[in-house]
Amino acid sequence: MSHPAAYRASHTAYATATAAASATHLSKVYGQGETRVVALDSVSVTFRKAEFTAIMGPSGSGKSTLMHCMAGLDSVSSGSARIGDVELSALKDKHLTQLRRDKVGFIFQAFNLLPTLNAAENITLPMDIAGTKPDPDWLRHVIDTVGLSGRMSHRPAQLSGGQQQRVACARALASRPEIVFADEPTGNLDSRSGAEILSFLRDSVRELGQTIVMVTHDPVAASYADRVIYLADGRIVDELLRPTAEDVLDRMPRPAGHPR
Numbered sequence: 001m002s003h004p005a006a007y008r009a010s011h012t013a014y015a016t017a018t019a020a021a022s023a024t025h026l027s028k029v030y031g032q033g034e035t036r037v038v039a040l041d042s043v044s045v046t047f048r049k050a051e052f053t054a055i056m057g058p059s060g061s062g063k064s065t066l067m068h069c070m071a072g073l074d075s076v077s078s079g080s081a082r083i084g085d086v087e088l089s090a091l092k093d094k095h096l097t098q099l100r101r102d103k104v105g106f107i108f109q110a111f112n113l114l115p116t117l118n119a120a121e122n123i124t125l126p127m128d129i130a131g132t133k134p135d136p137d138w139l140r141h142v143i144d145t146v147g148l149s150g151r152m153s154h155r156p157a158q159l160s161g162g163q164q165q166r167v168a169c170a171r172a173l174a175s176r177p178e179i180v181f182a183d184e185p186t187g188n189l190d191s192r193s194g195a196e197i198l199s200f201l202r203d204s205v206r207e208l209g210q211t212i213v214m215v216t217h218d219p220v221a222a223s224y225a226d227r228v229i230y231l232a233d234g235r236i237v238d239e240l241l242r243p244t245a246e247d248v249l250d251r252m253p254r255p256a257g258h259p260r
């Protein structure tokens, strides 16, 4: 079907406008000769704005590598990785550092909070380092959504694991980044605290319009996402939309000899 030029132009603009990040034929090879490992094999994927994506797959399937390449923490061997319309491989180190600081938020399994700073100081630390000021209304909104308004003067040691991770979530969102990458964010939490964090991440997508990409091994965690992408041997092999935990579990590749 052919579309009028005006439609094609607006459609292209829409597609670009709705992509927070994208990979096109992205490959990543580590080592050479006998130690050569193809960690990503021509992966193409778009992470749309205001969407929560979970990346799943067996150990060694390339989940962390994909996240690191998309976040500009690792270089690509070939193909393209973009944040918004910025091609990461075209950036020099200094600009890549700036882009990570200004457009990307990170949440790690270990909360990575500074023990001597209180919650409020931890949340604004990346912006203080960058010399930028948080938008006060946005910051209040994030802190309210994360449910920590009464804990801002507490240090990490005075907070539970779940509360510490909520501080880390607020820190990732404080600068209103284009995209947040979360690496097993509930891996160190009990299931109740994990559920709180996942609800918060989901709310930040629905209510704040945030874009989140989360690596996880946990089907329950993945069921909070709008979309689950499965990797195997460095390739995307499956995708689920609006999944339940049962759906996620059901689609997980089974080792040989383990029938469903």
Ligand SMILES: Nc1ncnc2c1ncn2[C@@H]1O[C@H](COP(=O)(O)OP(=O)(O)OP(=O)(O)O)[C@@H](O)[C@H]1O
Residues within 6 Å of the ligand: 030, 031, 037, 038, 039, 057, 058, 059, 060, 061, 062, 063, 064, 065, 066
């Ligand atoms: N720095 C590196 N040097 C060499 N090989 C690497 C490096 N990083 C990852 N790899 C290899 O690339 C492949 C993908 O690794 P990656 O860490 O992305 O997998 P993963 O799916 O995140 O695994 P896990 O679930 O165990 O964290 C693996 O075979 C791994 O051994």
